[in-house]
Amino acid sequence: MAVLNEEQSMLRDAAKSWTQEKSPVTAFRKMRDSGVEIGYDVNAWNEMAEMGWAGVIIPEEYGGSAFGYLSMGLILEELGRTLTASPLIASGVGAASALVLGGSDAQKSEWLPKIADGSVVGALAVDEGPHHAPEKVALAATKSGAGYSLSGTKTFVIEGLAANLLVVSARTSGKPGDKDGITLFLVPADAKGVSRKRLALADSRGAANITFDKVEVGADAMLGAADKGWDVLEKTLDRVRAALAAEMLGAANQAFETTLDYLKVRVQFGQVIGSFQALQHRAAKMFTDLELARSAVEAALQAIDADSPDVPELVSLSKAKMGDVFHLVSNEMVQMHGGIGMTDAHDAGFYLKRARAAEAAFGSQSYHRDRYARINGY
Amino acid sequence: MADFGGGDPEAFRKEVREWVEANFPAELKGRPNPMMREERAKPTEAQEAWRKAVGSKGWGTPTWPKAYGGGGLGAAEARIIQQEFGRAGAYNPIGGMGVMMFGPTLLEYGTEDQKLEHIPPICRGDVQWCQGFSEPGAGSDLAALQTRAEDKGDHFLINGQKIWTSGAQFADWCFCLVRTDTSKKHEGISFVLFTMHQPGVEVRPIKLIAGSSPFCETFFTDARAEKKNLVGPLNGGWTIAKRLLQHERGGLSGAGGGGGMGGRSLVDLAREYVGVDAQGRIADPDLRTRVVQHEIEGRSFQQTAVRAMLESKGNSGPSAATSIMKNAGTSWMQMRHELTLEIMGHQGLGWEGDAFKPEELGAVRGWLGGKAFTIYGGSQEVQSNIISKRILGLPDLTQHN
Numbered sequence: 008m009a010v011l012n013e014e015q016s017m018l019r020d021a022a023k024s025w026t027q028e029k030s031p032v033t034a035f036r037k038m039r040d041s042g043v044e045i046g047y048d049v050n051a052w053n054e055m056a057e058m059g060w061a062g063v064i065i066p067e068e069y070g071g072s073a074f075g076y077l078s079m080g081l082i083l084e085e086l087g088r089t090l091t092a093s094p095l096i097a098s099g100v101g102a103a104s105a106l107v108l109g110g111s112d113a114q115k116s117e118w119l120p121k122i123a124d125g126s127v128v129g130a131l132a133v134d135e136g137p138h139h140a141p142e143k144v145a146l147a148a149t150k151s152g153a154g155y156s157l158s159g160t161k162t163f164v165i166e167g168l169a170a171n172l173l174v175v176s177a178r179t180s181g182k183p184g185d186k187d188g189i190t191l192f193l194v195p196a197d198a199k200g201v202s203r204k205r206l207a208l209a210d211s212r213g214a215a216n217i218t219f220d221k222v223e224v225g226a227d228a229m230l231g232a233a234d235k236g237w238d239v240l241e242k243t244l245d246r247v248r249a250a251l252a253a254e255m256l257g258a259a260n261q262a263f264e265t266t267l268d269y270l271k272v273r274v275q276f277g278q279v280i281g282s283f284q285a286l287q288h289r290a291a292k293m294f295t296d297l298e299l300a301r302s303a304v305e306a307a308l309q310a311i312d313a314d315s316p317d318v319p320e321l322v323s324l325s326k327a328k329m330g331d332v333f334h335l336v337s338n339e340m341v342q343m344h345g346g347i348g349m350t351d352a353h354d355a356g357f358y359l360k361r362a363r364a365a366e367a368a369f370g371s372q373s374y375h376r377d378r379y380a381r382i383n384g385y
Numbered sequence: 386m387a388d389f390g391g392g393d394p395e396a397f398r399k400e401v402r403e404w405v406e407a408n409f410p411a412e413l414k415g416r417p418n419p420m421m422r423e424e425r426a427k428p429t430e431a432q433e434a435w436r437k438a439v440g441s442k443g444w445g446t447p448t449w450p451k452a453y454g455g456g457g458l459g460a461a462e463a464r465i466i467q468q469e470f471g472r473a474g475a476y477n478p479i480g481g482m483g484v485m486m487f488g489p490t491l492l493e494y495g496t497e498d499q500k501l502e503h504i505p506p507i508c509r510g511d512v513q514w515c516q517g518f519s520e521p522g523a524g525s526d527l528a529a530l531q532t533r534a535e536d537k538g539d540h541f542l543i544n545g546q547k548i549w550t551s552g553a554q555f556a557d558w559c560f561c562l563v564r565t566d567t568s569k570k571h572e573g574i575s576f577v578l579f580t581m582h583q584p585g586v587e588v589r590p591i592k593l594i595a596g597s598s599p600f601c602e603t604f605f606t607d608a609r610a611e612k613k614n615l616v617g618p619l620n621g622g623w624t625i626a627k628r629l630l631q632h633e634r635g636g637l638s639g640a641g642g643g644g645g646m647g648g649r650s651l652v653d654l655a656r657e658y659v660g661v662d663a664q665g666r667i668a669d670p671d672l673r674t675r676v677v678q679h680e681i682e683g684r685s686f687q688q689t690a691v692r693a694m695l696e697s698k699g700n701s702g703p704s705a706a707t708s709i710m711k712n713a714g715t716s717w718m719q720m721r722h723e724l725t726l727e728i729m730g731h732q733g734l735g736w737e738g739d740a741f742k743p744e745e746l747g748a749v750r751g752w753l754g755g756k757a758f759t760i761y762g763g764s765q766e767v768q769s770n771i772i773s774k775r776i777l778g779l780p781d782l783t784q785h786n
Contacts, residue, residue, distance in 0.1 A: 010695050267777055282780040287773035294772055295709040302688035302706070303681075324681050376677040383680070385652045385667050 009305040015078050021058065022085035029054065032354050035090040039211040045169035046213025047092040056125020061099040064246075065107065069119035076100075076246060077308040080253035087257025090357055092212050094128045097166035100250040101243060102129020105174045105191065109231035109239035114193060118172060130170035131247065132161035132194075132217055133240070135183075139370045141176065141244060142186050142237070146219060148177035154225040155179075157192065157200075160218045165368060167215030168205050170196050175219070176240055179233050186237040191230035198222050210357075210364035245322040248369045249307040252322075252329040255365050256297075256304045259333040262340045262358040263293050269344055286343060293336050300325075300332040320382045327375035330366040337362035397462055401444075401469040408438040409475045418476035436478040440509035445479020449492065453500050454508030460698075481552070483507035483514040487560050490629040494576075494617050503558075503578070515581065516633075517547040517561030517603065518626070525767045527562075528571045528623065532605065534563035541565075541577060541615075543585070543608040549761060553588045553601035556581050560629075561610070566620050576622030579610035595753035596736075633762045634711040649744075651676050651721065654728045672727065679720055686713050708776050712768045715758035722752040 011019065030051055038048045055061065063079045065071025079100060086093065103122050106115055106129075121127035133141050146159025157177055164173070173194045181188030194201065200222035206214040231239050267290060270281030280286055307325035310318045337359040341348040348355035366372065410431035419432055428436070439445045442456070447463040449455025456463070470477060488507045491500060506512035523530040532545025543563055553559070559581055566573030581588070585608030590598035617625045652667070655676060660668040667673035693706040725748045726733045733748045735741030759765040773779040 008696070009692065010698075267779075270779060278782075279780060282782050284770070284773075287777075287779050288766070288769040290777055290779065291712075291769035291772035294777060295713050298706045298709045299682070299685040299689050299713060302692045303685040305692065306688045324684055328681055328685050373674075376674060376681065379681060380666065380673060380677045383652065384665065385655070385661070385673065385676075 008301070009077065009309065011081070014074060015081060018063075018074065018078050019081040019085065022060075022082040025054070025058070026085045026089045026091055030086070030089055030091040032089050032357065035092060035211075035357065036354075038092060044205050044213075046166070046211060047094065047169070051091065052093050052095075053125060055093055055095065059123075060095060061103075061125045062123030064100065065103050065119050065123045069115055070123035071103075071119065075312040076249060077305065077312055079250055080304065080308040083250055083254040084257035084260075087254035087259075088261040090258060090354075090361055094130070094166040094169055094213070096247060096250050096254065097131065097170065098122055098127070098129040101131040101165075101247045102170075102172060102174050104246040105129075105131070105230060105239060105243040106193075108242050109191060109236075111227075113227065114230065118193070122172075127171045128166060128169050129172040129174060130164055130166045131243065132164045132167065132173045132175045133244070134162050134164075135160060136162060139368070139374055141240060142189070143183045144176050144178045144189050145183045146175070146177050148179050148190055148192065151223060154223060154228065155192065157194065157219040157222040157224065160216060162216050163206065163368075164215050164217050166213045167217050168203055168213050172196065173201075173217065174230065174243075176236060181234075188234050189236040189240060190233050191236040191240060192224055192228050193230055194219075194222060194224055194228065198224070208364055209360040211360070212364065241319070244369060245318055246311060248326045248375075249304070249311055249322050251365055251369055252304045252325045253308065255329045255333045255362070256301060258358060258361055258365070259300070259329070259336045260297055262333075262336050262355075262362075263290075263297060265354065265358075266290075266336075266340045266343050273345075280343075289339060289343075293332075293339060296332045296335065300329045303328045320379055323370075323375040323379040323382065326370055327372045327379065330372040330375070333362045334366060334372075394461060394465065398465050398469065401466055402472075404442070405469055405473045405475060408435070409473055410435055413476075414474040416476070418478070418480070432478070435475070436510045439478050440511070443508055445477050445510060446484055446488065446508045449488065449504070449508060453492070454505035479508065479510045481513050482516055482560075483512065486516065486629050486632045487514045489632050490560075490625060491616065493628065494625050498613065499578075499616065512557045513552065513555055515550050515553045515556035515559050515603075517550060517559045519549045519761075520546060521548050525764050527626070528574065530562055530564060530574065532561070532563050533567075534565050534575060534577060534610065536565070539612050541610045541612070543577075543579070543605045543610055545605055547603040547605075548591075548600075550588070550601045550603040551599055553581065553603050554590055554598075559586075559603075560616075562622055562626055563610075569620070571623040572620055574622040574626070575619055576616045576625045577610040578614040578616065579608060583608060585609065593754065594756070595750045597750065597754065599754070630763060634768075635707070651679065651724050651728060654725060658728050658730060658732065672724075676724060679717070679724055682717055682720075686710075686717055689713070705776055708772050711763065712759075712765055712772075715765070718758055719755050722748070722755040726752050 034048065034051065059072055060082050062071030063074045063082065064076055066073050083095065086095065099122065103119065106119055118127060118129070122129055135143060135145055146157065146161065148155040148157050157175065161175065173196055175192045175194050177190050177192055178188055179190040200220040202218045202220070203215045206216060208214050230236070270286060270290065271279055273280045303325040307321040310321045340355045341359055344353065344355050347353050370378070412431050413435060419428060443449070443451065443454055444456050444466050447456035447458045447466050448460060451457030484507060488504060491503060518527060520530050520532060532543065532547065534541040534543050541563070547561070557580065558578060560576065560578050562574050563577055564573055565575040585606045587604040589602045591600050591602055592598050593600070655667045655672065659672060662668050667676060689706050690710065693710070696706065729745055729748055732741065732745050735745050735749065737746065763771070774781045
């Protein structure tokens with residue numbers, strides 16, 4: 008664990024006690040069983056917003072606390088432990104970062120205070136296929152009167168069903184795959200021509216495909232400059248990736264600890280199975296990997312707070328490493344629990360499903376390994 | 386010791402820079418540290434001059450107390466010294482097992498007299514130490530050691546055999562685990578020091594698969610250790626040995642030096658031996674993926690070393706991260722050797738001769754020598770046992786420590 012200052016320690020302790028008391032894994036199970044379409048419990052989200060968590064990276068003048076990304080990561084790590092579902096990453100990190108990085112004063116004043124107090128949920132509408140590929144934007148924005156008309160489809164928009172505000176990447180010139188020619192727009196989710204289809208994913212979290220059919224927006228809906236949206240988009244995505252990696256770190260650590268507890272109580276052949284060296288060494292390997300992943304995740308968050316030029320490579324490093332480790336730990340959780348781990352009544356399946364969904368979101372391990380290599384010139 | 390004593394780090398940096406400029410012999414610039422070589426030639430005049438200059442300043446062991454010949458400095462100042470040496474192309478001539486393992490342990494457990502006798506020569510680089518721990522029948526199960534020490538009043542008589550004694554052929558002194566009570570296992574071991582320059586000590590180098598002889602077999606026949614050189618209580622050597630092994634593992638992980646291996650990056654090597662595609666990517670995509678994975682692993686290891694260091698200085702107590710460093714670091718280094726060999730192809734398999742560049746011959750020797758990383762200093766498996774038992778609290782059925 009990184010060395011924390013006083014406000015960070017308090018934030019982490021608050022998140023720890025809130026998730027344990029108000030949002031244990033049983034709360035996630037209840038949410039899933041209720042079949043709530045948006046994929047999270049609104050009451051829980053309201054409580055989180057009341058504690059100020061949605062505004063942790065938002066400047067104070069816009070209603071946030073400006074505690075920064077490491078602080079946000081500490082909260083997300085605790086939420087990850089109990090698989091707490093919420094739009095905190097999509098809105099409090101994704102939409103909020105896009106606005107902070109690229110928004111005009113008017114846009115910031117309009118949206119950030121509402122994101123900070125939780126009354127508006129924002130989401131990033133970025134991808135258009137089954138794999139994360141933010142430069143492959145086909146969704147077209149064409150000039151229409153004083154503004155633009157948007158047509159196309161965005162896929163797997165995290166919290167897309169709950170969102171009131173969509174940050175949409177659109178193509179204003181060039182072709183899919185070009186980084187130039189991408190423009191970001193702020194589109195209210197209830198705008199005419201926006202239709203959403205809920206996606207029921209294995210991890211039971213909120214996601215949607217969103218179709219834009221000649222959605223008319225004013226010029227003031229443009230976030231940043233025309234054709235030059237890539238820079239803000241990439242920076243925003245890096246913040247979301249690092250935040251997601253922090254959530255994954257918490258979930259992976261809990262999956263490991265739950266498994267470790269089981270190794271100490273499950274008896275076979277007259278002894279606890281944790282006494283078997285075959286399992287001990289796999290546990291030691293997981294512990295080792297988790298420690299390495301923690302370092303990578305914290306370093307990425309700290310780099311963002313320091314506005315370091317290393318952010319892209321450190322973020323890709325952390326998402327790739329964390330993805331590998333969560334993958335391993337979630338598989339071992341099921342395997343080491345044996346039959347009970349295969350049952351829906353046990354939590355292991357939740358961690359396994361969440362692992363794969365989080366790995367795929369905002370770039371899989373292979374995406375980020377490739378990106379890390381490119382950034383480093385090979 | 387407070388860093389900079391409340392003074393100015395830049396002033397200290399300037400002081401170090403000027404001192405290095407005045408004292409570091411130009412002919413040694415960029416030369417490898419002779420301490421790191423397995424086959425040691427007689428040191429040159431310049432090498433000796435540099436060793437004496439750094440040694441008398443205490444800057445080879447910058448954080449050790451001044452009273453015993455160290456630098457008496459803080460960690461930040463030590464870092465500045467390291468940076469300025471690196472900047473000038475200079476190596477730290479003070480090293481070896483005395484610095485890495487024995488010195489820190491003696492500073493913790495030694496008597497005042499022992500520290501005054503043994504620490505200053507380490508700081509000056511005058512005395513080299515070797516480690517008498519492993520025996521033919523006591524490897525991973527170190528506490529099974531049999532080398533006997535018999536009480537002869539003012540001294541012990543030592544009989545037995547040690548193995549894998551790194552650098553014993555160059556060593557002046559030995560820190561040694563001996564059995565002083567045969568009725569107990571761990572509680573019958575004592576930690577003694579004696580000179581290697583005596584008739585009862587015989588050293589035979591062992592030739593390894595890499596062709597070199599970094600290790601020895603060492604035989605003791607009525608060798609003598611003075612009573613004043615018993616460290617800690619009689620039969621209380623195991624505690625000290627465990628502490629020393631922590632220093633050893635920290636050093637072996639590369640955590641202290643930041644990576645442990647010099648030389649060109651794998652990416653550089655791949656560009657030369659494998660080539661790149663039109664986009665500048667390593668031409669073999671499968672190899673490229675594994676190189677990236679390895680680079681990512683190495684970076685997260687370095688980040689963990691930094692984190693462990695900051696945590697140990699912070700308010701959160703000892704860092705759990707330290708327990709993983711040996712396994713993580715040694716696996717990483719072995720993988721680096723494997724990838725280097727693979728990248729070089731047949732050119733990386735040369736054993737000797739002028740068809741191969743020194744770098745290529747080094748690759749194959751390094752690869753073979755590197756297989757020892759996960760065996761010595763507590764094997765990969767023993768380290769995993771330690772993590773399982775001490776950190777994760779899993780039951781121990783093997784009864785080792």
